[in-house]
Amino acid sequence: xxxxxxxxxxxxxxxxxxxxxxxxxxxxxxxxxxxxxxxxxxxxxxxxxxxxxxxxxxxxxxxxxxxxxxxxxxxxxxxxxxxxxxxxxxxxxxxxxxxxxxxxxxxxxxxxxxxxxxxxxxxxxxxxxxxxxxxxxxxxxxxxxxxxxxxxxxxxxxxxxxxxxxxxxxxxxxxxxxxxxxxxxxxxxxxxxxxxxxxxxxxxxxxxxxxxxxxxxx
Ligand code: SF4
Numbered sequence: 001x002x003x004x005x006x007x008x009x010x011x012x013x014x015x016x017x018x019x020x021x022x023x024x025x026x027x028x029x030x031x032x033x034x035x036x037x038x039x040x041x042x043x044x045x046x047x048x049x050x051x052x053x054x055x056x057x058x059x060x061x062x063x064x065x066x067x068x069x070x071x072x073x074x075x076x077x078x079x080x081x082x083x084x085x086x087x088x089x090x091x092x093x094x095x096x097x098x099x100x101x102x103x104x105x106x107x108x109x110x111x112x113x114x115x116x117x118x119x120x121x122x123x124x125x126x127x128x129x130x131x132x133x134x135x136x137x138x139x140x141x142x143x144x145x146x147x148x149x150x151x152x153x154x155x156x157x158x159x160x161x162x163x164x165x166x167x168x169x170x171x172x173x174x175x176x177x178x179x180x181x182x183x184x185x186x187x188x189x190x191x192x193x194x195x196x197x198x199x200x201x202x203x204x205x206x207x208x209x210x211x212x213x214x215x216x217x218x
Contacts, residue, residue, distance in 0.1 A: 031063060033142050041115045047131035049116035055082035059111030061104050066213055068145035069110045072154040073124050079117035084110050092189035100210040109143055113158045129158050147212055148176050152188030159183060170205055184209055
């Protein structure tokens with residue numbers, strides 16, 4: 001077993017998930033767990049949101065990403081296309097990533113705390129976030145990101161397990177899960193479209209994130 005396999009196995013076990021390793025497959029061809037995860041999200045009925053969605057939206061990007069971006073929930077366009085962050089907010093997220101030399105397909109994986117759209121874009125309910133958490137934790141175990149960026153209040157509160165305001169959650173590092181993955185919170189791009197003056201704070205967060213990705217310092 002390679003060092004990477006051993007780390008993945010420990011992380012999956014800590015989260016109560018069963019590691020799946022294809023025996024004898026070439027290393028480059030192995031992406032254990034992804035097919036099951038994506039088909040599982042597509043067919044998921046763990047909460048009532050499956051009744052009103054068009055598509056479960058697992059996520060998009062680099063499955064070996066250093067950075068995992070976690071938003072709130074799919075919106076109407078995301079629900080229609082089956083991809084997260086594809087509207088105006090998605091374009092702004094792409095610009096935020098580009099500002100620190102990243103893009104959604106290289107070194108970054110983008111997902112949401114819940115994978116199905118709440119009707120009328122209402123906030124996800126606590127029980128929906130709880131029902132969906134297993135999918136997110138499975139993604140984290142598969143990707144093993146170096147850093148998690150929680151965008152928006154719903155994501156930041158869910159991932160830090162608090163009810164603090166965004167102004168209190170952003171601006172410093174948190175630790176996520178049993179592995180203590182460094183986690184930053186920042187404002188959601190949809191909020192920035194309404195409140196452009198918050199862009200300066202987001203830029204501070206992005207610089208902190210870039211410094212960590214380059215130097216490993218928090
Ligand atoms: S939101 Fe999550 S738990 Fe609910 S149906 Fe969609 S994938 Fe399943």
